[in-house]
Amino acid sequence: MYLQKYYDSTIGKVVKPMSSASDKVKIARKVSRPTALEYINHIFTGFIELHGDRNFKDDKAVVGGIAYLNETPVTVIGIQKGHTTEENIERNFGSPHPEGYRKALRLMKQAEKFKRPIITFVNTSGAYCGVGAEERGQGEAIARNLFEMANLKVPIISVIIGEGGSGGALALAVADRVWMLENSVYSILSPEGFASILWRDSSRAKEAAELMKITAENLLEMGVIDKVIKEAAGGAQNDFSFTANLLKTRLENEISELTSKDIQTLLKERYDRFRKFGDFTE
Amino acid sequence: MNLFKKKPLPEKTEKAKKTDSKSTPAVPDGMCVKCSGCGKTVYKKELGENKICPECFHYFRIGAKERVKMTADKNTFEEFDKTMHALNPLNYPEYEEKIKSMQEKTGINDAVLSGKCKIGGQETVLCVMDAGFIMGSMGSVVGEKITRAFEYATENKLPIIIFTASGGARMQEGIVSLMQMAKVSAAAAKHSQAGLLYVTVLTDPTTGGVTASFAMLGDIILSEPKALIGFAGRRVIEQTIKQKLPDEFQSAEFLLEHGFVDKIVERECLPNVLTEILRFHNRKGRETNE
Ligand SMILES: [Zn+2]
DSSP states (O other), rough: OSSSSSSETTTTTEEEESSSSHHHHHHHOOOOOOHHHHHHHOOOOOEOOOOOOOOSSOOOEEEEEEEEEEEEEEEEEEEOOOOOOOHHHHTGGGGGOOOHHHHHHHHHHHHHHHHEEEEEEEEESSOOHHHHHTTTTTTHHHHHHHHHHOSSSOOOOEEEEEEEEEHHHHHTSSSSSSEETTTTTEEEOOOHHHHHHHOOOGGHHHHHHHHHTHHHHHHTTSSSSEEEOOOOOTTTGHHHHHHHHOOOOHHHHHHHHHHHHHHHHHHHHHHHHHHTTTOOEO | OGOOOOOOOTTTTHHHHHSGGGGGOOOOOSSSEEETTTOEEEEEETTTTTOOTTTTBBBBOOHHHHHHHHSOOOOEEEESSSTTEEEOOOOTTTOOOHHHHHHHHSSSSSSHHHHHHEEEEEEEEEEEEEETGGGGBBHHHHHHHHHHHHHHHHHOOOOOOEEEEEEOOOOTTHHHHHHHHHHHHHHHHHHHHTOOOOOEEEEEEOOHHTTGGGGGGSSSEEEEETBBBBBSHHHHHHHHTOOOOOOTTTTTHHHHHSSOOSEOOOOHHHHHHHHHHHHHHHHHHHHHHH
């Protein structure tokens, strides 16, 4: 059931579907927006969370583990935000440190060893910007994931469920299929950051959001993503199981299609998927 | 080994350390130039071909063309993709005009020069970024040129050397710039799988999406002394943590200490060090492949 209007309890009024890019930014960032763990628990069974990067610590902004998609064993990884300030502090507001990306890579390598498809849920305003993150090589951690994911010998599907902020999102989204929930955004950096860097005026964020082509609709058109998953009017929080069930069905179909490809074909298609990006002339 | 011996530096370099490298100017036209390391006005010709301040040993930024001249054996550089130029995926206002004026100013088509050459008689692919071209930012053209350079190197079983100098992704191209990080990294991975050598030389500044992709993927990562290298910008971090950061934060020396750079090499030693590294891997390649 796709609702045209819905009573949004977080703002206390009836909302209509919204369409502008800056409206989507607002929905994508709502604290009530369903998080990675909620999708994981709804879509998969028998989830066992696995912790740590085996090097420095367990980054709670990244969750991951093994689970079943129906009968198929898979590895699931997500960037986790919270619904409350307390939860968000625990999850560092969904901004991973290098050890978060390295935990993700460890679990992806494990998936490759046991030939399990990988499903990632991306929801971050960006990789964390801090002293420890720089000391431990945030740039290297992201770069390594891009490099390794390009050749992981198992199918990878990435779903942007909220914010897809820059390299910190891409580090979990070098995949065979990249999908977005209808009200998610995916961008080079936040509209505020874009406005502040290019126009030295972060108050022009709204204008930046419209210009930057960050919505699922824009990105589908540009070929950056392959599929848009519908949400209830006003956002997935208004009818969580609608979006989660839809996503589950799509994942089941896609995983079985991707698993049927031979690995060399899969890797070649993954390479070509990213190889084509660029807007230039000669 | 003589190659790796550093020249003793004068005391004054402490002061050079303290300057904000973001404000470091390239050598402008005219007879004299003010050094942002020591603040003194020096004759341009006194900087010498390596563009180093004679007073304080501060490194001036150098453009891609000049770097190629300093690095490649004489008359060996053959440039790739000379005529490629950027389009405007976001229809960003006046982006085409900006590209055009940058092309006129720098004499290159975008923020990287790519090609093949010989260094110390060794054949190699070489890419050099230019911080003077929209902060050396990576958009479609930089991404495509570097990807093609990797693909050429893979096909022809050649090593690749990349000098990085970049503020990160090209904001004006939006998400297309972000995708370049994945594209280039995948090409680097293919080159690596073919058992070929990739050396990065980090120069001032190397930040953002370039750090978070090919800059950090070299088999061997060299850096010029005191280069600014990092993922996030210093100001962003200071705003996040609400504290001032120490001067040496995100310097080449800081990265060396934390294990993200293999070796800091003085500018004047770079051609020799690169020659030695290329020669070392050449010999190994011959032994295992034949
Ligand atoms: Zn000086």
